Amino acid sequence: MTGVYDDRLVLPPIHPYEKPLSLIERLIRIYTNPGAVVLDPFCGSGTTLVACMNLKRKAIGIEKDHSKYLLAQDRLLGLLPGRLKGE
Numbered sequence: 001m002t003g004v005y006d007d008r009l010v011l012p013p014i015h016p017y018e019k020p021l022s023l024i025e026r027l028i029r030i031y032t033n034p035g036a037v038v039l040d041p042f043c044g045s046g047t048t049l050v051a052c053m054n055l056k057r058k059a060i061g062i063e064k065d066h067s068k069y070l071l072a073q074d075r076l077l078g079l080l081p082g083r084l085k086g087e
Helices: 021-031 047-054 066-079
Strands: 037-040 058-061
Touching (some): 021 047, 037 047, 047 058, 047 066
Parallel strands (some): 037 058
């Protein structure tokens, strides 16, 4: 069957609605070019931001829930220590 994705989370989710990184990376590859800017207005755990970093895209993440923001921040800081600036 074509057009059906069967991506699964590799690690236990850190956010209740977290999507598999492989799925988000596939969608970003299909719909954007390297260097493009991707906006995630409901950033959650930061999966889209991680995918953008992996695929050489720029990303803007917005999250109003401070606890979820902190989850995403910790995740991103763990991937690129010393390269992220500010809050």
